[in-house]
Structures are given as structure tokens and as C-alpha cells.
Amino acid sequence: MRSHPVRRALITIGATALVVPFIASTGASASPGDRVALSGTTPSWATPAAVAGAPASSDQVSFTVSLPLRNAAGAEQLAAQVSDPKSASYQSYLTPAQFNTRFAPTDASVARVKSFLSGQGITVTKVADGNRWVSASGTVANVNKAFGTVLKTYSWQGRKLRAPSTAVSVPSSVAPDVAQVTGLDDSALLRKPLSASVPDNGGMPTAHAGKPSATPPPVGECSTYWGQHTQTVPKAYGKTEFPTYICGYSPAQLQGAYGVTDAIRAGQDGRGVTVAIIDAYGSPTMQSDANQYAANFGQPAFKSGQYSETLFQPFNLQDECQGEAAWNGEETLDVEAVHSLAPGAKIHYFGAQNCDTGIDDALNYVVQHHSADIVSNSYGNAGEELPAAEIQLEHSIFVQAAIEGMGMYFSSGDDGDDVTVGDTTKAEADYPASDSMVTAVGGTSLGIDKHNNYQFETGWGIDHDVINYATTPASYSSPVPGPFLYGAGGGTSYVFTQPAYQRGTVPGSLSKKNGKTPMRVVPDVGAIADPYTGFAIGQTVGGEFGLGSIGGTSLACPVFAGIQALASTGRHHSIGFANPLLYSLPSALYRDVTPPKSPIAVTTPTASSLNTFDHDSSLATARGYDNVTGRGSPRGLPFLLAERLL
Known part of the structure; x- marks a missing residue:
């Protein structure tokens, strides 16, 4: 969702000594x-x-x-224990039936x-x-x-x-x-998919309208790998030549950059693992598009039974939720990204009736039926300005998922701290990514060379400066680097106290940003998100299949979920709620995403703008943990092996 200003002290009962990181309450007075x-x-x-x-x-x-829930505090405690590699109860998961027998509301209460x-x-x-x-x-x-x-x-x-x-x-x-009453307000209707695209892809932006004085350079080409093509623009950072943005990386390029090509070839490809993807609605050409996309890039199509769908129809609230078309590209991206990174994993797509209570229905269905080991969710609201009733409801679902050994992954957001774009009044993390029982995936800009090798990563945060050709010589519309356009969500929660897994890793300057009490900080990890270094997707629109490029943390989330599927291949137990494990891994297993030594920027094939990386609103990359990329991006085979062995 978007457009939610900060809400203070949503819920007011503190955590227990063991750690109930959510400041929870049944709200009775x-x-x-x-x-x-x-x-x-x-x-x-x-x-x-x-x-x-x-x-x-x-x-x-x-x-x-x-x-x-009956004994909600006990459920929180059990969720922490079964997810913690240091606990004697690690991976001692319950089935849905066992959970419900122990914690679910009774039939008498329902009556x-x-x-x-x-x-x-x-x-x-x-x-x-x-x-x-x-x-x-x-x-x-x-x-x-x-x-x-x-x-x-x-x-x-x-x-x-x-x-x-x-x-x-x-x-x-x-x-x-x-416990609560939800749905009487329309907050949930502001939920949105978290994909992003290049804003001036192909043509001259509005600022170029009118009679030009300067002559734009000849139209160039987008790049298939970092630095393949360049374009001439007004001088910035001491030079006038900058790379053109990426046309859209292929599956093989992402596999190579994240160091998983050899693992996939050796059979550690996600086989035996099921990844659920939840969005609103459902594209009618999802599987055929994914298969055509795979064929175009020389990747394996889905085998029989490898892809399935559960659609909660009839779809409704389309006007309120921006319509099916607004979600179909998101759904296509999610499916193709997971399949590209984990070609052997099963994918089960769940299409909610709407972006409101339908999402809750889909989440609950997945948990009650233990439909997957990993659940990728590329949607959210801007900030935590969701009524406490809704947060409590979704949090209880995430607690049950952890107890069952299911990992919930959420995109961290696409508007930085939400303030610059006017979504909130004060910097804050987005929900559900800020929930202490989910893994929040932040975003990076990724450079890949012509041999599919990792070249660099910065934090995804773009300052966008439009080039004005109505002046002689051509000039930038704003002082370089220009205003903030978009970037990975992150920041300090106002709702969830600091979970045990973040202690000792997250700097106090971040966890105590909002006061004396240490709070949950987002994200936990990072992966490719920047549309200017985006991912190619294939989708049928208007009856014709075509390729395009897309980004956003709704790319980062399924990419990381796919990598987690690789790490889960052959594991005796599922990873489950991953954060305690992810924070326990040595820092050497992550690529620490830090500010670049000199500015990195791209332009468009038409030289219409200059776009500078690693400028993410008030959020910033830093050595060690940061609120743009978390601990960093996974370091290939060593990362996979470490998770597989624990």
C-alpha cells in the first residue's frame, strides 16, 4: 500500500522477557x-x-x-525457538493441524x-x-x-x-x-504492487517540449551488460560520456552475477522445494508467458506439475485496487524471477480476490494448508500507517507460518523513506516488511559484465536529472544529481521492538533512531531492484507476447526467494523463518553494499536524463548493516552451502 503517514504508539503493551518483538495488545478497554x-x-x-x-x-x-490465538505469547515464543539455530527446538516445526489444536480459536468462540x-x-x-x-x-x-x-x-x-x-x-x-475488527476502514485498499520501471524509456521527457536550442545526440541503444553502450550528455562528475541503462538482464546473467550457475548445473536448483507467490488477481497467461520467456533465453520451461495456481475468484474491488492490469505485470515478474533463479523449484501462484481482505484470505490459506516452504510477497503499504487491528491479524499469520517452518519474504518498498515522495510525514519502514516475523528484502543497483560476472552493487536509490535541450548548450534541469526519483524502502519501525536476531548487528544509531527503545530495522538483505539495471520479463499484452524490463523491490524479493530455494535443495528441514539464520551467518557470506568510491550514473539511449545511483532519500548504504540493503547481497555458492548445512 502507499499513502500512510506515521502512526505513533499503535499498540502499547511491551514485549515479554523472552522476546515478543511485536508491541502487542488485544486492544480491550x-x-x-x-x-x-x-x-x-x-x-x-x-x-x-x-x-x-x-x-x-x-x-x-x-x-x-x-x-x-489461544496463548498468543506462547505462540510467539515457539516461533522464535523453532527458527533459531541456537535453540534446542530449532526446526521442530508443527503441522497446521498441530498448530490449530494448540493455538487456534475454538469452535465455541466462533459460535x-x-x-x-x-x-x-x-x-x-x-x-x-x-x-x-x-x-x-x-x-x-x-x-x-x-x-x-x-x-x-x-x-x-x-x-x-x-x-x-x-x-x-x-x-x-x-x-x-x-481480537480485532478489520475492514471497516479502507486502508487496505491502498495496498499496491511494488514494481518500478524507467520513467523516460525511449522518448524525450516533458521538459524537452518546445523549440530546442541545443541538438540532442543521435539516439543510442540500451545496454545488455554494464558499459556496453554509452551516450553523450552535459558534463557531470568530470565527464560527458555515461553508460546507457540496461535493457533487462537475462536469467543467465543473474545466475552468473549471484554465483549460482554451477550450483544449478549440479542439481542444486530448487528441486523438492515449493515457492508460493501471492499477489492480487491473476494473469490468464502466466504459465505460457513464463514458458515462452524461458525458451527465448535458453532456460528450461516448467515441467508437468511444476507450476500451479489457486485463484480466489470472482476477482473484485478492481477500481479500488488499480485493476487487474496493474497487477499482471507484477505477477509475471514474480513467477519468472523465481523460476529463473530456481528452475527446479515448484511454483504455486495464489491470486487473491482483491488487494484488501483478499490478501489476508490468501495468506491464511497458504499457512493453513502449508502450501509452500517459501512465500514471496511483492506488495505492501507506504509506511506502517495501517490500523493496528490489521497489523495484529497479519502478524498472527506470520507467527503461524514460522511455527510451521514456512519463510515469509516481503519487498521493502520502492519509495525510500516515503517522505520525499509525499507518502508519509516522517521517515519510516513499510509494512508488512517491518514485521519482525518476515524477511524484508531491500534493493540494489547491479552491474554485470559481458561474461555474466558480478561487477558491482550499490544501494538502489536514484536521483533523476532531466536534460534540457531548450538551452544552448544543453543543461541539467536541476543541480546534479537532481531530485530523488525512487529507491529501496527501509528504516526504523515505530511498531515492532528490536528482535533478538538483530541485536549486535544493527547499529544503535538505526535501531534507536525513533527513541530510547531499540526497534526493528528494515531490510534484512538486499538484491537487484533498480529498473535502470533491471530484469527482462516476457508478458502477453493485447494478445501478443513481448519482452520488457522491470525493477523494484518486487524484483528483489522473488530473486532472493529463488536463491533461498536453491539453499533449501536437499535440506532435511525447510529453512523456515530465515532471519535468525541469516543474521547468524558470517559477514563474509554477504557482499557488503557500501557507497561507491566515485559517482556511478547512467543515461538513456536518447540522453534525456542522468540518473545517479546510491542516493536513497534519507536512507544510506554503509559498511556492515545498513537500512537500504540490510546485511548485503548473498555471495553465491558459499552462501548456499552455509544455509544448506545448518
């Missing part, structure tokens, strides 16, 4: 009329000054009532919640697997009465969004059975 208020059910953008009206009392509202809702004239539509929540719908009038609030419409960043105007409450008789 007494309210008048023998009711119990639920904290975190009103987003901070729902202010009196932003009220734009109210939905009609007869409008239908769909929502969920989530039920608390009480259903009875309460029905008594308010609200229709129960579904009970989620594992009794995790009850889905329901009712009129605005019935919802207002049932939950002791008034739904209103608010203006927020050019959109009209619904939200409760006061905290949601429930009768004390049912309060022990209710």
Missing part, C-alpha cells in the same frame, strides 16, 4: 454501556478535519472479526461471535480456516449499532476513504472472543 473498546481500529488519517461526509446508512459493508453478529442483523459469510476470523457483511446502520461507532468518509491524498470515526467496541460478553 472498558467503555460506557458495558462495552469494550478495541484499540487501533481508527486510522490516523481519519481526523475531524478530513471528514468529507458519510456513507449511506443502507450501504453494505464487508468486514472481518478476528479471534485471538459466540457468529451469534453476536447475527443478533445485530449482520450476515455471516464465512469462517476462515483455523477459525482465524469470521467474515461478515451488513448495512452501515447495522455496523454502526453493532460496533458503537459511526462510519464516515474522509478525504485522504486525493481519495475518498471510509473509516470508523471513533474506536470500535463490542459488548463485554463477547469481548474475550474478539
Whole structure:
């Protein structure tokens, strides 16, 4: 999602001594009329000054009532133990049935919640697997009465969004059975795919309009490897020749750069491992596109049974979620990136009904059915300005995934600290990447030479300076390097305290950036994300298959998930929640992404702009851990072997 300003103190109960890194609460507090208020059910953008009206009392509202896990603190403790290589319980995972027997809400609790809702004239539509929540719908009038609030419409960043105007409450008789109520506000509709493309690919940008004075150079070519082609631009950094951006790296190039070519040839190719990919909706040509793409680049197509799909249809909320077309490129990228890095792994694609509660349904389905060993998620919201109710719900799913030995991987974001692009008011990490029970994948700009060898990596952060040919001589529109365009998300959480695995690795200057209490810092690792050093994808659009180039941390996430599939090949147990293992590995197994000794920049084939690397809003690469690339990028075969042996 995007467009969420900072929310302070979403939830207020501290961690236990053992480490419950999420500042968790069931949100119960007494309210008048023998009711119990639920904290975190009103987003901070729902202010009196932003009220734009109210939905009609007869409008239908769909929502969920989530039920608390039994012994939630015990579940947090177990998740930490089974994921920690130093624990005697390491990799002693539970099956979904075992988890539910021990921690899931009871049938009796579900019955009480259903009875309460029905008594308010609200229709129960579904009970989620594992009794995790009850889905329901009712009129605005019935919802207002049932939950002791008034739904209103608010203006927020050019959109009209619904939200409760006061905290949601429930009768004390049912309060022990209710963890939170989600879906009454529209925050989740701001969830977005995290892919990015070159903004001036091919033509002259708007700033070039009008009668030119200077003559642009002849149109050149994009490069298939770093430095293959150059273009002439106004002088910057002491020179006038700069490489053109990458047309889109091939699978073989990424395999070579990340040092996994020999492992794949030797059979450590992800066989026996299943990677789930979750997005909203589903491209109808996903598998055929992936196979055609593989053929174009001399890579193996999917074997029979190697690719599968679960689509939660009918798809809905398309206007609110930017439509299927906006997600189809993301889905195609995710599938082709994982298959390119782990050609032997099974891929199971899950297409949610929408970008709202449909994502939660898909996440819960994957966990309740243990559908995969690794789950790649290339979506998120800008910042942590998600109601605490939604964060609590998703966090509990991630806890269950860890206990089952499933690794959840999330893109760290594409807008840096979110402030420069106007998404938030203060620098913060994005959720769900900031959750302490997921692996957040940050982004890099990657140089690969003509022999498919790793050449360099910087942090993905682009300053974009448009070249103005209306002057003589041509000039830059802003002082070089120009304004921030986009870059990897990262930063310090306001919601999650510092997990044990980050202690001793993350500098205090980052973990205590927001106060005296050390907090979770994002990301954990980094991989290729920069569209200017992007990845080639193949997709059918308008009935025709074509190749293009794309980037974003939604590239970094499936690339790293693919590498983790390689590391999981032949492992007796799945890696599971990877962070405790990733932070325990020696630093020599990572390429430490540090600031370049001299500026690195690219231009376009039309010489329309200069784009300088490693300038990521207020985030910065540094020696050791940093908030752009985490511990760094994986160092090929040594990295794979170290994870495989533990």
C-alpha cells in the first residue's frame, strides 16, 4: 500500500522477557454501556478535519472479526525457538493441524461471535480456516449499532476513504472472543504492487517540449551488460560520456552475477522445494508467458506439475485496487524471477480476490494448508500507517507460518523513506516488511559484465536529472544529481521492538533512531531492484507476447526467494523463518553494499536524463548493516552451502 503517514504508539503493551518483538495488545478497554473498546481500529488519517461526509446508512459493508490465538505469547515464543539455530527446538516445526489444536480459536468462540453478529442483523459469510476470523457483511446502520461507532468518509491524498470515526467496541460478553475488527476502514485498499520501471524509456521527457536550442545526440541503444553502450550528455562528475541503462538482464546473467550457475548445473536448483507467490488477481497467461520467456533465453520451461495456481475468484474491488492490469505485470515478474533463479523449484501462484481482505484470505490459506516452504510477497503499504487491528491479524499469520517452518519474504518498498515522495510525514519502514516475523528484502543497483560476472552493487536509490535541450548548450534541469526519483524502502519501525536476531548487528544509531527503545530495522538483505539495471520479463499484452524490463523491490524479493530455494535443495528441514539464520551467518557470506568510491550514473539511449545511483532519500548504504540493503547481497555458492548445512 502507499499513502500512510506515521502512526505513533499503535499498540502499547511491551514485549515479554523472552522476546515478543511485536508491541502487542488485544486492544480491550472498558467503555460506557458495558462495552469494550478495541484499540487501533481508527486510522490516523481519519481526523475531524478530513471528514468529507458519510456513507449511506443502507450501504453494505464487508468486514472481518478476528479471534485471538489461544496463548498468543506462547505462540510467539515457539516461533522464535523453532527458527533459531541456537535453540534446542530449532526446526521442530508443527503441522497446521498441530498448530490449530494448540493455538487456534475454538469452535465455541466462533459460535459466540457468529451469534453476536447475527443478533445485530449482520450476515455471516464465512469462517476462515483455523477459525482465524469470521467474515461478515451488513448495512452501515447495522455496523454502526453493532460496533458503537459511526462510519464516515474522509478525504485522504486525493481519495475518498471510509473509516470508523471513533474506536470500535463490542459488548463485554463477547469481548474475550474478539481480537480485532478489520475492514471497516479502507486502508487496505491502498495496498499496491511494488514494481518500478524507467520513467523516460525511449522518448524525450516533458521538459524537452518546445523549440530546442541545443541538438540532442543521435539516439543510442540500451545496454545488455554494464558499459556496453554509452551516450553523450552535459558534463557531470568530470565527464560527458555515461553508460546507457540496461535493457533487462537475462536469467543467465543473474545466475552468473549471484554465483549460482554451477550450483544449478549440479542439481542444486530448487528441486523438492515449493515457492508460493501471492499477489492480487491473476494473469490468464502466466504459465505460457513464463514458458515462452524461458525458451527465448535458453532456460528450461516448467515441467508437468511444476507450476500451479489457486485463484480466489470472482476477482473484485478492481477500481479500488488499480485493476487487474496493474497487477499482471507484477505477477509475471514474480513467477519468472523465481523460476529463473530456481528452475527446479515448484511454483504455486495464489491470486487473491482483491488487494484488501483478499490478501489476508490468501495468506491464511497458504499457512493453513502449508502450501509452500517459501512465500514471496511483492506488495505492501507506504509506511506502517495501517490500523493496528490489521497489523495484529497479519502478524498472527506470520507467527503461524514460522511455527510451521514456512519463510515469509516481503519487498521493502520502492519509495525510500516515503517522505520525499509525499507518502508519509516522517521517515519510516513499510509494512508488512517491518514485521519482525518476515524477511524484508531491500534493493540494489547491479552491474554485470559481458561474461555474466558480478561487477558491482550499490544501494538502489536514484536521483533523476532531466536534460534540457531548450538551452544552448544543453543543461541539467536541476543541480546534479537532481531530485530523488525512487529507491529501496527501509528504516526504523515505530511498531515492532528490536528482535533478538538483530541485536549486535544493527547499529544503535538505526535501531534507536525513533527513541530510547531499540526497534526493528528494515531490510534484512538486499538484491537487484533498480529498473535502470533491471530484469527482462516476457508478458502477453493485447494478445501478443513481448519482452520488457522491470525493477523494484518486487524484483528483489522473488530473486532472493529463488536463491533461498536453491539453499533449501536437499535440506532435511525447510529453512523456515530465515532471519535468525541469516543474521547468524558470517559477514563474509554477504557482499557488503557500501557507497561507491566515485559517482556511478547512467543515461538513456536518447540522453534525456542522468540518473545517479546510491542516493536513497534519507536512507544510506554503509559498511556492515545498513537500512537500504540490510546485511548485503548473498555471495553465491558459499552462501548456499552455509544455509544448506545448518
